[in-house]
Amino acid sequence: MVGPLLDVCSSRLVRYENLPRDTADATYQFLLEDTDTIPERHVFLGNYRRYSCQVVELIVQLNLLDAIKHILGGTENALQHLYDGQPPFSKQNYSKYSMPALRVDAQFTLIEAALKGYIKWKRHYLKDQEQHAAEVERILESWCDNLLQINFEDPLIRKRTLQLLVYLSTSALNNNVGFMMKVLEHILLTWPALEPEHRAFNDAVKDLQGESMIELQRLAAEMSDHLLAVYDQIEERVNEMIASGALDEKRCLAYRSFLFLIIHRSSTLDTQAKVQKLSEFVEPVKALWQGEEVRATVSSYHSFCQVLALDKAQRYIASRKVHELADWGASELDAEGLALQSELENRLKALPLRATKSFLAFSVERLDKSSPAFHASYALWRDGFSNILADLLEYLRFSHATHNPENWVGLPVEMRVVVSRILSDRFWQAGISEGSKDEFYARVTDKKSTVEGLASTIRGSVRFVRETAYAIVYCMSRLDVQFYGFQGLSRPLSTALFADCIWLSTHQQSNLLNLVRYLVDDCPVDHREDFLPDLIASCFQQMDAKIHGEWEMMAHRQMIAADGEAELKEEMKAESILRQVSYTAVMMVADFLDPAKSSRPPPSRLPYPGESFDVRKGDLL
Numbered sequence: 278m279v280g281p282l283l284d285v286c287s288s289r290l291v292r293y294e295n296l297p298r299d300t301a302d303a304t305y306q307f308l309l310e311d312t313d314t315i316p317e318r319h320v321f322l323g324n325y326r327r328y329s330c331q332v333v334e335l336i337v338q339l340n341l342l343d344a345i346k347h348i349l350g351g352t353e354n355a356l357q358h359l360y361d362g363q364p365p366f367s368k369q370n371y372s373k374y375s376m377p378a379l380r381v382d383a384q385f386t387l388i389e390a391a392l393k394g395y396i397k398w399k400r401h402y403l404k405d406q407e408q409h410a411a412e413v414e415r416i417l418e419s420w421c422d423n424l425l426q427i428n429f430e431d432p433l434i435r436k437r438t439l440q441l442l443v444y445l446s447t448s449a450l451n452n453n454v455g456f457m458m459k460v461l462e463h464i465l466l467t468w469p470a471l472e473p474e475h476r477a478f479n480d481a482v483k484d485l486q487g488e489s490m491i492e493l494q495r496l497a498a499e500m501s502d503h504l505l506a507v508y509d510q511i512e513e514r515v516n517e518m519i520a521s522g523a524l525d526e527k528r529c530l531a532y533r534s535f536l537f538l539i540i541h542r543s544s545t546l547d548t549q550a551k552v553q554k555l556s557e558f559v560e561p562v563k564a565l566w567q568g569e570e571v572r573a574t575v576s577s578y579h580s581f582c583q584v585l586a587l588d589k590a591q592r593y594i595a596s597r598k599v600h601e602l603a604d605w606g607a608s609e610l611d612a613e614g615l616a617l618q619s620e621l622e623n624r625l626k627a628l629p630l631r632a633t634k635s636f637l638a639f640s641v642e643r644l645d646k647s648s649p650a651f652h653a654s655y656a657l658w659r660d661g662f663s664n665i666l667a668d669l670l671e672y673l674r675f676s677h678a679t680h681n682p683e684n685w686v687g688l689p690v691e692m693r694v695v696v697s698r699i700l701s702d703r704f705w706q707a708g709i710s711e712g713s714k715d716e717f718y719a720r721v722t723d724k725k726s727t728v729e730g731l732a733s734t735i736r737g738s739v740r741f742v743r744e745t746a747y748a749i750v751y752c753m754s755r756l757d758v759q760f761y762g763f764q765g766l767s768r769p770l771s772t773a774l775f776a777d778c779i780w781l782s783t784h785q786q787s788n789l790l791n792l793v794r795y796l797v798d799d800c801p802v803d804h805r806e807d808f809l810p811d812l813i814a815s816c817f818q819q820m821d822a823k824i825h826g827e828w829e830m831m832a833h834r835q836m837i838a839a840d841g842e843a844e845l846k847e848e849m850k851a852e853s854i855l856r857q858v859s860y861t862a863v864m865m866v867a868d869f870l871d872p873a874k875s876s877r878p879p880p881s882r883l884p885y886p887g888e889s890f891d892v893r894k895g896d897l898l
């Protein structure tokens with residue numbers, strides 16, 4: 278009975294929503310008959326997967342050894358026959374939602390559900406059945422050793438394998454240092470080269486690379502004491518890799534963050550020793566804020582544009598008269614435009630924002646403020662904190678000012694109507710946008726070398742500064758008195774946040790409102806009288822003006838018939854986003870005025886480092 282039931286659960290864990298519409302699979306065809314819309318299908322399948330996982334957890338708790346053996350055996354068999362009846366793997370015709378990849382995801386989800394069941398079993402029965410636990414963990418390690426020997430060609434299967442191995446290492450096998458070291462070595466060595474000539478495959482490789490860095494940091498955060506025992510060897514290996522010159526900026530930062538986390542989360546080091554070691558990572562970042570380029574960037578808005586090459590972008594746009602081009606996506610960039618695009622991307626690397634966000638986030642995220650690690654963070658960031666914050670507010674103010682067309686002095690007045698088009702994010706929205714999210718990404722990628730692609734790069738630069746500044750402000754606010762006790766902070770902070778926020782698109786308002794809500798929620802009671810009035814007053818005034826203005830424009834547009842289906846969909850998307858932002862604003866006000874609300878600040882809600890501060894991460898380009 279156990280085996281067939283587990284097999285049914287496994288078959289229902291396939292992500293059917295990712296199958297092509299013309300799939301002949303009988304289960305998929307029934308699914309299409311029973312659901313009318315894509316959102317409805319997603320909800321149904323999500324619930325079904327959750328229930329299936331709960332069934333697996335219960336079976337494992339009731340029949341531990343048999344269930345674990347059956348699940349691992351079934352997965353091993355599936356991996357051995359992964360491409361039976363399927364076309365062989367091909368980089369040229371790569372699909373991220375191939376049936377082999379979906380099968381692996383389903384089987385690994387089954388194993389993860391089983392591991393959750395095992396953890397619950399240990400909680401209740403370990404004391405009386407230690408031999409069973411030892412047997413299960415021996416079986417798991419042996420199975421994982423075999424998994425590590427398999428060289429999957431599909432980057433997304435490798436990504437899913439990496440996720441499972443880290444989950445095993447931090448849950449069922451969290452006391453097995455030898456296994457953890459195997460997983461660590463696997464992560465460090467799992468870095469396939471990019472192959473731009475195969476676009477879909479190349480995108481999957483980038484996805485794997487990003488996941489490798491996230492899983493590395495997850496391992497450090499949860500297994501810090503074990504890793505500290507071999508820290509010297511790890512540090513030597515990481516330094517060799519960085520010194521080789523083969524790593525890009527993001528990967529170097531990820532590896533330094535990995536070392537930082539091991540020290541920071543260790544429970545065996547005293548605070549003084551911890552701060553001394555962590556300073557080796559943080560002091561160079563603080564020094565970046567004193568560099569000539571940073572000093573120039575924050576000296577004036579004109580200098581900000583020069584450092585980010587936004588002044589060059591304006592001159593190029595003006596010289597090409599892009600406001601006269603009907604279809605930006607059909608207008609290829611010339612050599613000067615392509616060089617400008619590359620320069621815009623490279624200029625961001627000179628800013629200290631990414632490194633500051635990374636180390637600050639790891640200093641405060643998912644930590645109790647009374648923990649030794651958090652006390653180390655207080656000491657670590659005390660010196661230089663006020664200088665960084667002051668400069669950060671300038672970055673934030675300038676990034677918002679860029680959305681004001683009047684500040685695009687490099688464009689003739691008649692051309693400034695394109696500023697909103699350049700800086701408005703493009704995103705895919707379920708149920709409204711045409712085609713799938715992957716098709717949307719493919720269309721955007723195809724236009725990389727066009728005027729539309731250049732506009733995307735410009736908005737990406739501005740968004741990077743704006744969103745990273747939001748995240749850093751939030752991280753700084755987690756340090757309580759160091760932030761809220763900064764004398765006279767409220768007014769310059771309010772100015773930076775709201776002076777030009779009216780020019781942000783409706784969609785971009787969401788993150789701003791979320792940040793304000795966090796700042797208000799986390800404000801210590803003793804500092805509310807000094808900190809909150811300016812911030813809340815500015816927020817309410819600008820929010821009211823923005824939302825009312827957008828609804829008035831929406832009402833005016835609806836009086837004019839949409840010109841074609843594409844324009845109608847854009848109107849629907851705009852109204853949907855406006856409703857979401859209006860809801861966010863109303864709920865924020867209600868939350869602020871709730872008399873039953875506790876005075877205690879809520880726990881950290883910071884996204885995992887490496888993720889965007891934007892909860893809609895992945896939709897924006």
